[in-house]
Amino acid sequence: MKIRTGMGMFPGGLRFVDPRTGRKWMDAYTFMGDRVKQIIEHRASNPTIYVLPQDAAFLDMQQVAAEVAEQNCTRINNDKNWCFDGTQAMAKNVNISKATPPLPEQKCPKCNAPLVPRYCPTCGGHKIIGYTCPACNHRIDV
Numbered sequence: 129m130k131i132r133t134g135m136g137m138f139p140g141g142l143r144f145v146d147p148r149t150g151r152k153w154m155d156a157y158t159f160m161g162d163r164v165k166q167i168i169e170h171r172a173s174n175p176t177i178y179v180l181p182q183d184a185a186f187l188d189m190q191q192v193a194a195e196v197a198e199q200n201c202t203r204i205n206n207d208k209n210w211c212f213d214g215t216q217a218m219a220k221n222v223n224i225s226k227a228t229p230p231l232p233e234q235k236c237p238k239c240n241a242p243l244v245p246r247y248c249p250t251c252g253g254h255k256i257i258g259y260t261c262p263a264c265n266h267r268i269d270v
Contacts, residue, residue: 130211130212131211132210137157139204139207141158143200144195145199148174148177149170151170163196164189167195171186241262241264244259246259246267257269257270
């Protein structure tokens with residue numbers, strides 16, 4: 129399983145338990161890249177448990193990220209809102225609307241200047257929520 133990006137912080141954080149050492153990372157605020165680095169540093173500091181070269185894959189960033197994703201997706205029962213199998217970009221039950229089309233005239237009704245679209249700050253800019261006129265600051269909400 130893979131974890132969707134751009135969805136905010138994963139529910140409960142990106143927890144991980146190293147299968148060989150039992151070391152646990154349980155905080156709810158660490159991002160994937162940082163978590164992967166922490167795990168690799170831990171494994172590299174335990175050369176009697178993670179022996180090179182045969183265990184080199186356990187120090188690979190992509191391999192470790194896949195392990196973190198697998199443990200966390202399993203923990204939330206592979207919730208399709210957060211996890212996917214790598215073949216589908218978005219679960220069928222997740223509804224992110226397409227961007228709102230611009231106003232046909234694209235001109236400010238007050239001063240006839242070109243309008244600038246305003247994008248939704250919470251959905252990552254997937255939807256236009258209105259327009260602003262840079263000349264007279266007139267706002268149009270959609």
